[in-house]
Amino acid sequence: MSQFGAFIRDRRERLRREDSRFSVRQLARRLGVEPSYLSKVERGETAPPSEAKILLLAKELNEDADVLLAMAGKVSSDLQEVIRKRPELFGQLIRELKDMPEHAVLRLVREVRDGGW
Amino acid sequence: MIELQNDSLVFRFPDVHKDAVLRIGFQRTLRIPDDDKKYPLPPGLGLFPLQHVDDFPNGVPELWTQHGGVMLPMYQSEALWINFSGDYPFAIKVAAGKINAVTGEDWTDGLHRDPQDYMVAPEQPWLDGFCVEKGLIRQFVAMPLGSGYSAEEQLTGKAEHGGLQIVAFPLRRKAYERIRKERGACIRRVGYAPAEEAAMMCLEDEAPGDFDMGLGAGGQMEQEIYDDSYGFDDWDLRHSSRCFVHLTNSMVWRAITGGDPPTVPPTSSEYSKAGLPWFDYYSDSKAVEGSEKLATVKSVAELGKEKGDVPLPENQSVKVENVIKLRKGLKEGQVREGAF
Numbered sequence: 289m290s291q292f293g294a295f296i297r298d299r300r301e302r303l304r305r306e307d308s309r310f311s312v313r314q315l316a317r318r319l320g321v322e323p324s325y326l327s328k329v330e331r332g333e334t335a336p337p338s339e340a341k342i343l344l345l346a347k348e349l350n351e352d353a354d355v356l357l358a359m360a361g362k363v364s365s366d367l368q369e370v371i372r373k374r375p376e377l378f379g380q381l382i383r384e385l386k387d388m389p390e391h392a393v394l395r396l397v398r399e400v401r402d403g404g405w
Numbered sequence: 406m407i408e409l410q411n412d413s414l415v416f417r418f419p420d421v422h423k424d425a426v427l428r429i430g431f432q433r434t435l436r437i438p439d440d441d442k443k444y445p446l447p448p449g450l451g452l453f454p455l456q457h458v459d460d461f462p463n464g465v466p467e468l469w470t471q472h473g474g475v476m477l478p479m480y481q482s483e484a485l486w487i488n489f490s491g492d493y494p495f496a497i498k499v500a501a502g503k504i505n506a507v508t509g510e511d512w513t514d515g516l517h518r519d520p521q522d523y524m525v526a527p528e529q530p531w532l533d534g535f536c537v538e539k540g541l542i543r544q545f546v547a548m549p550l551g552s553g554y555s556a557e558e559q560l561t562g563k564a565e566h567g568g569l570q571i572v573a574f575p576l577r578r579k580a581y582e583r584i585r586k587e588r589g590a591c592i593r594r595v596g597y598a599p600a601e602e603a604a605m606m607c608l609e610d611e612a613p614g615d616f617d618m619g620l621g622a623g624g625q626m627e628q629e630i631y632d633d634s635y636g637f638d639d640w641d642l643r644h645s646s647r648c649f650v651h652l653t654n655s656m657v658w659r660a661i662t663g664g665d666p667p668t669v670p671p672t673s674s675e676y677s678k679a680g681l682p683w684f685d686y687y688s689d690s691k692a693v694e695g696s697e698k699l700a701t702v703k704s705v706a707e708l709g710k711e712k713g714d715v716p717l718p719e720n721q722s723v724k725v726e727n728v729i730k731l732r733k734g735l736k737e738g739q740v741r742e743g744a745f
Contacts, residue, residue: 400407400414401459403473405503405570405649 290332292359297330299349319344336360407646409475412452416495418575418644425575427491427526431455431477431650434533435673436484437544437624439706440722444626446533446684450670453477453485456662458651464661465651466616472568474649478658478666479547482719484623486533486545487569489526494576494584496633496640498523499532501545501620502557503566507536507630509698511561512570514647518637521630521693523574528631528690528733535622535702536630538695544623546705547652554709554716555619556702567617572647580639618652621705627685629692673723683725688733 304310309318312330316323319341328334336342342360346353357364371378385393408415410428418425432449455475458465469476479485489497496516498505503512508522516523524532534542535556548554550567558564575581655666671679709716 397406397408398457400409400457400475400648401473402407402647403471403649405472405566 290336292336292356292361293330293332295356295359296345296349299351300330303349315348318348336362339365407648409455409457412455414455414475414571414648416573416646418641418646421575421641421644422493422578422581424581425493425495427489427493427495427497427573427575429497429571429573430488430490432486432488432531433667433670434484434486435670435676436482436546436717436719437626437673438720438722439546439624439704439717440720442625442722443541444624444673444683444723445725445728446531446626446628446686447484447486447673447676448682448684449486449488450483451667453479454664454667455650461661469616469651472649472651474651476651476653476658476661478655479618479652480655480666480669481547481716482672483670484533484544484546485620486531487571488531489524489529492527493581494528494635495526496523496574496576497526497529498572500570501535502550502555502561502568503570504556504560505696506532506534506545506699507693507696509535509556509560509696509702514572514645516574516637516640516642518633520696521633523633524630525633525635528634528688530686531628532630533626533628535699536693536695537622537625537700537702539692540627540629541695542626542628542630543699543702543704544626545620546623547618547654548621548705548716549654550617550619552716553712554621554705556622556699557619559702559708560698564617564619567619568652569620569650570647571650572645574640574642574645576635576639577641580635584635616653616657618654620652621708622699622702623705629688629690631688632691632693634690672719674719674721677723677725677727680727682727682729684731685728686731686733690733 300310300315312327313323316326319326321337321341329337339357339362342356343353346356354364406417413428413430416427431453433451433453434449435447437444437447455477458469458474458476462470487499498516500506500512505512505522507524508520510522534544537543551564557566658666705716706720
C-alpha cells in the first residue's frame with residue numbers, strides 16, 4: 289500500500305465514523321471518479337490521481353494540498369511555474385534552505401528594495 | 406531593512422538594537438475642505454493597500470522599477486496621513502515629490518538639525534501634510550503629476566518625481582538604553598467609516614492615463630511638528646533605510662495589479678453629518694516653526710480658482726462638532742490628574 293493511498297484511507301475512514309458522506313462511494317461521487325478507482329488508489333493498486341483530483345481531495349478531507357501532492361510524488365503546478373520563471377535563483381535558494389531549521393526558514397523576509405532616486 | 410507587512414512598512418535595525426522597529430502605515434482619510442478654516446484631525450479610514458513595485462515589472466513604468474519601493478492607489482477625493490508607530494525613537498524624514506514636508510527644501514539623504522528637517526517618533530505620532538506654519542499643516546491630497554498642483558511642481562517648476570519619499574534613522578543604542586525608562590504611553594487615533602454611504606458612491610471617479618500622482622496642499626489642519634528633544638548626536642546616522650512610495654489613481658492601480666482599490670471614502674460633509682468624531686492632539690512638546698517655502702505653495706482650491714478649473718467638486722465648508730481630545734501620555738479613557 290502506498291503512503292499516499294494509506295494516508296487518504298486513514299483520513300477518510302476517520303471522517304466516515306462521524307459522517308457517512310465520507311464512504312468510498314459518496315466521496316468518489318463528489319470527486320467525479322468511480323468508487324472502484326478510489327478504492328484502488330487507497331490500496332495503492334493504481335498510481336495517485338491527477339493534480340486536479342488531489343486538490344479536490346485535499347479540500348474534501350481538509351488536508352493541506354501541497355502535503356498531499358508531495359505524498360503523491362507531485363509538485364503543484366503553481367510552484368512549478370514559480371521555479372520555471374527563475375530556475376537558477378529558486379534552485380539555489382531551495383538547496384541552501386534544505387537543511388535550515390523551520391524557524392529560520394520562516395524568518396526569511398522580503399525586503400522592500402530601494403533603488404536610485 | 407524594510408519589510409512590507411499587512412500594508413505597513415516595517416523598518417528594522419537589528420544591528421543597532423533588537424527593539425529598533427518602526428512601523429509606518431498610510432491611512433486613508435477624508436479630504437478636509439480647502440477653505441479658509443482650520444480643521445481638527447480627521448479619522449483614519451483604514452490603511453491604503455501597498456504592493457512591491459517589483460511584483461509588477463511589466464505593468465509599471467521603467468522609472469518606478471528604477472526607484473524600487475512600493476505603490477498605493479489614491480482617489481483624488483481622499484487624503485492621506487502617515488502613521489508612525491513603535492516604541493523605539495526614530496528620526497524620520499518625509500518628502501513629497503522630493504520636497505521635504507517639514508522644510509520645503511529639496512531632498513537630501515541625511516538629517517539636518519537647524520532648521521529641523523525631520524520628525525521624531527514616537528513623539529510625533531503622525532503627519533497629515535505640509536508644515537506651512539507653526540502648528541498648521543496643509544493636508545496631503547493627490548493630484549495628477551503634470552497638472553501643476555503638486556508642491557513639487559510649484560516649487561521646482563518640474564513634474565519629475567511625484568510620490569512620497571521616506572528615510573528613517575534609529576537612535577543610537579547607547580542613547581536608547583539611557584532613556585528607555587522615561588517613556589510615555591502611545592496614542593491611538595481611531596477610524597470610523599460610514600460604510601453604507603461609502604459603498605453607494607461611484608467608484609469610477611477617475612480616468613486612467615498618467616501613472617504618477619503627486620501630493621498637493623489641501624485644506625488647513627491644526628497639527629504640530631515637534632522639536633527634536635534628543636541630542637543630534639544621539640541619532641545613528643550610519644544606519645538608515647529609505648523607501649519610495651509611488652502613488653497612482655484607482656484605475657491605473659487596477660490596470661497594474663488586476664485587483665480592486667478600496668471603495669471611495671465619504672466626504673467630510675457626509676462624515677460630519679453622521680456625527681462621527683474628529684480628533685485633537687495635545688502635547689507639551691515644543692513645535693518647530695513652519696516652512697516659509699511651503700507657505701508659498703498654493704492650495705489646490707486656490708490654484709484651481711486661478712486656473713479657472715474646478716479640481717475639487719466637493720469642497721463646501723464643514724461644521725465640526727464632535728472632537729475627541731487625545732493627550733500625549735494618557736491611555737484611551739484614562740482620567741487626567743491635574744495640579745492641586
